[in-house]
Amino acid sequence: MAGLLLTAVLASPWPRQWLEASMWRHMLLQFPLWMLAGALLCAVLPTRARSIISIWNSHGIAGLIWVGMVLSVLMVPRVLDLVLRDMAVEAVKCTALLLAGTLLRLSWGPAGLVLQCFFLGMLLPMMVVVGQLYIDSPLRLCNAYLLDDQERLGRWLIALAALLATTWLAHAAWLLVRRDEGAQLGKL
Amino acid sequence: MWRTTLLSMLMVLGGWASARWLTYDFQVWTDEGARRLEVALRPVKAPAVAVQGLEVSAQDLSTLLATGSGVTVVDFFYTHCQSVCLSLGSSFQQLQAALQADRAKGSAVPVRLLSISFDGTRDDPATLATYARGLHADPTLWNFIRVPDAAQQALLLQRLGIVVVPDGRGDYEHNAALLVFDAQGRMVRIFDLAEQQLALDYARNLAGKLQ
Numbered sequence: 001m002a003g004l005l006l007t008a009v010l011a012s013p014w015p016r017q018w019l020e021a022s023m024w025r026h027m028l029l030q031f032p033l034w035m036l037a038g039a040l041l042c043a044v045l046p047t048r049a050r051s052i053i054s055i056w057n058s059h060g061i062a063g064l065i066w067v068g069m070v071l072s073v074l075m076v077p078r079v080l081d082l083v084l085r086d087m088a089v090e091a092v093k094c095t096a097l098l099l100a101g102t103l104l105r106l107s108w109g110p111a112g113l114v115l116q117c118f119f120l121g122m123l124l125p126m127m128v129v130v131g132q133l134y135i136d137s138p139l140r141l142c143n144a145y146l147l148d149d150q151e152r153l154g155r156w157l158i159a160l161a162a163l164l165a166t167t168w169l170a171h172a173a174w175l176l177v178r179r180d181e182g183a184q185l186g187k188l
Numbered sequence: 189m190w191r192t193t194l195l196s197m198l199m200v201l202g203g204w205a206s207a208r209w210l211t212y213d214f215q216v217w218t219d220e221g222a223r224r225l226e227v228a229l230r231p232v233k234a235p236a237v238a239v240q241g242l243e244v245s246a247q248d249l250s251t252l253l254a255t256g257s258g259v260t261v262v263d264f265f266y267t268h269c270q271s272v273c274l275s276l277g278s279s280f281q282q283l284q285a286a287l288q289a290d291r292a293k294g295s296a297v298p299v300r301l302l303s304i305s306f307d308g309t310r311d312d313p314a315t316l317a318t319y320a321r322g323l324h325a326d327p328t329l330w331n332f333i334r335v336p337d338a339a340q341q342a343l344l345l346q347r348l349g350i351v352v353v354p355d356g357r358g359d360y361e362h363n364a365a366l367l368v369f370d371a372q373g374r375m376v377r378i379f380d381l382a383e384q385q386l387a388l389d390y391a392r393n394l395a396g397k398l399q
Contacts, residue, residue: 055191056191056192056195057192057195058189058191058192059192061192061196062192062195062196062199065196065199065200066199069199069200069202069203070203072203072207073203073206073207073210076207076210076211076217077217077218077219078210078211078216078217078218078219078221078222079210081218081219081351082210082219140361140363141217141218142218142219143218143219143220143351143353143363144351144353145353146353146355146361147361
């Protein structure tokens with residue numbers, strides 16, 4: 001229910017225009033919000049659909065690959081300009097992000113710590129490199145956005161990557177410590 | 189597990205294919221790069237919008253570009269610009285000097301310069317004339333125009349891929365470049381501001397072939 005509402009809001013012209021009016025809002029607010037909508041919509045999936053998906057998504061590998069591919073392609077500067085001009089590409093982008101949100105939610109648990117680490121190990125360094133490129137570039141990489149906007153996006157991308165890294169590391173450490181304690185208790 | 193492997197491989201291929209489409213085979217990463225590449229592959233015809241200038245009798249852009257059956261090097265600017273348009277102006281001054289030298293040597297080819305203002309509200313023909321005088325523009329070689337109708341100007345900018353972004357301080361950012369048009373009014377090449385000599389040589393070459 002919340003997912004449908006969020007999807008409707010994101011798709012309507014006013015919020016869309018506001019989000020896409022600034023480079024950093026476009027990439028760091030709009031993209032995650034579409035993924036969130038996808039994750040919320042996940043709840044309406046019937047059990048049958050979930051089991052079919054899990055057959056094709058063992059250990060969440062396929063799902064994480066989808067998310068990784070989508071986010072990599074969407075970090076190319078050309079996308080931000082193209083979706084402002086071409087509605088078809090905008091529709092594909094939003095659908096891809098929606099699906100990415102759903103698949104991320106379905107794949108995260110089954111992936112386990114090792115696969116999660118591989119996934120983040122690919123995604124987070126890429127975010128940092130792209131962020132640094134956005135900060136360093138003396139030229140505007142997007143025709144529709146200003147240079148200071150671009151630099152702000154770069155800084156926030158790196159900040160977000162750092163935040164995700166620390167959160168996941170803390171969570172993984174806590175899980176491992178708990179498992180160790182459980183194993184110790186089991187031995188007693 | 190084989191289903192997951194198959195699906196994963198298909199996704200990777202799909203991602204690779206879309207990245208290739210998006211970046212023209214990993215050649216361009218920005219929309220501006222794509223625009224320049226696309227124009228070289230497929231020239232864009234300028235729409236016949238009505239234009240206005242002081243040394244130019246009111247006519248439409250296509251007729252103006254066809255005058256003298258030559259090649260025109262065009263830039264988009266606005267007179268209040270304190271940044272990139274100033275260097276555009278001095279680039280064009282150097283182009284003009286080169287073309288005048290050609291004429292003096294007797295090896296002139298039909299290449300003209302055209303500066304189009306996209307700030308129609310502030311840049312009326314009188315303002316353009318003052319600006320042109322300031323740059324020592326030779327009206328037989330270098331004209332300044334604007335598109336008086338806002339809707340037609342929007343069409344022109346959109347068709348040629350010019351994106352103007354207000355910077356919140358009364359000025360504009362835009363993807364300034366040197367645009368080369370042939371006598372049929374088609375934009376055939378876009379050169380970067382730093383590629384001034386290349387643009388001149390290309391225009392001369394193209395004009396020479398037309399004779």
